[in-house]
Amino acid sequence: MDEQDWTILKVLYEKKNITKTAESLYLSQPSLTKKIQQIEKEYQVVIVKRGTKGVHFTPQGEYLVQCADEMLYRLQQIKDTVSNMDDEVSGTLRLGVSNYITRHKLPHLLKLFREQFPKVNYKVTTGWSRDVFNLVYNGDVHISMVRGDYQWSDSKILLFEENLCVTSLEKIELCDLPSLPRIEYETDALLKTMIDNWWSGEFSKPPFIGMEVDKADTCKEMVLNGLGYGILPSVLVQEHQSLNRIILKDRKGNPIIRRTWMLYHEKSLEIKAVKEFIEFVKKLDFQSTI
Numbered sequence: 001m002d003e004q005d006w007t008i009l010k011v012l013y014e015k016k017n018i019t020k021t022a023e024s025l026y027l028s029q030p031s032l033t034k035k036i037q038q039i040e041k042e043y044q045v046v047i048v049k050r051g052t053k054g055v056h057f058t059p060q061g062e063y064l065v066q067c068a069d070e071m072l073y074r075l076q077q078i079k080d081t082v083s084n085m086d087d088e089v090s091g092t093l094r095l096g097v098s099n100y101i102t103r104h105k106l107p108h109l110l111k112l113f114r115e116q117f118p119k120v121n122y123k124v125t126t127g128w129s130r131d132v133f134n135l136v137y138n139g140d141v142h143i144s145m146v147r148g149d150y151q152w153s154d155s156k157i158l159l160f161e162e163n164l165c166v167t168s169l170e171k172i173e174l175c176d177l178p179s180l181p182r183i184e185y186e187t188d189a190l191l192k193t194m195i196d197n198w199w200s201g202e203f204s205k206p207p208f209i210g211m212e213v214d215k216a217d218t219c220k221e222m223v224l225n226g227l228g229y230g231i232l233p234s235v236l237v238q239e240h241q242s243l244n245r246i247i248l249k250d251r252k253g254n255p256i257i258r259r260t261w262m263l264y265h266e267k268s269l270e271i272k273a274v275k276e277f278i279e280f281v282k283k284l285d286f287q288s289t290i
Helices: 004-015 017-026 029-043 059-084 099-106 105-116 129-137 175-179 189-202 215-224 266-270 272-282
Strands: 048-051 054-057 091-100 122-129 144-147 157-169 182-185 208-213 230-235 243-245 257-264
Touching: 004 017, 004 029, 004 054, 004 059, 004 091, 017 029, 017 157, 017 208, 029 059, 054 059, 054 243, 059 091, 091 099, 091 129, 091 272, 099 105, 099 122, 099 144, 105 272, 122 129, 122 272, 129 144, 129 189, 129 257, 144 272, 157 189, 157 272, 182 215, 208 215, 215 230, 257 266, 257 272
Parallel strands: 091 122, 091 144, 182 208
Antiparallel strands: 048 054, 144 257, 157 230, 157 243, 157 257
8 A cells, every 4th residue: 555545545534425535635536436446455355335424434444544644644754754864954844824824924934934945845734723733733744833822732932922802993882892793703712712701701691793704804804894893813903003993801901812823843843844944933023024
């Protein structure tokens, strides 16, 4: 079995569906089916069975999926080690990055880094901060950039801090919020918990949700057009001086702070590209320069 075979097993186990797996791996369904049959022939066992609700793995298939994680991790270690033998900084830097950082910070950051280290390639996985945290925790990426305070016992660097703000086009009072239309948006669980905890500490009834949108950027645009208020991280609205902002504070009167971190395993510093990237980020004023 080669790297592609192990990857097929891992993705198929996650998707539980031939069509979705083929699409994810940019394979045709016949090619994917043939690959699975070849694996079964090699081990002389049935590894998956098709049902009305997708594919089901046999005990032998379940075991091979466990091996797939180990094999893919080992193959990546080998690639990193070989790339690290060169005097030049090269190889593939694997990053897990939250959605906001991906949209607003990462492109310029990688542009600046590439100017110094042109032989480094990148594999970037994006998502909600919880998912990105799990990537670095499980060793699937070298570095993760996450928004919020996660329990992490290894190395980390604080990238920036921000306030949470009630943001509106017209001036409003906090005491009026329960009767005003709020623009709700999808976000990671930690931020939602921070907002919900603040609200329950201030008001005895739930907010009036006037609109639900997909992400914070969309919420900001709706606020700019006077369609309601939003509770947004200050970094999103700092360039819009026309907006009114009220900083959320806790019971003691302290601003509620949201932190953004870069997380990595200390052992990853043995890889030149990882070490140079971390040193590069340390020298930046991440919030103003990027």
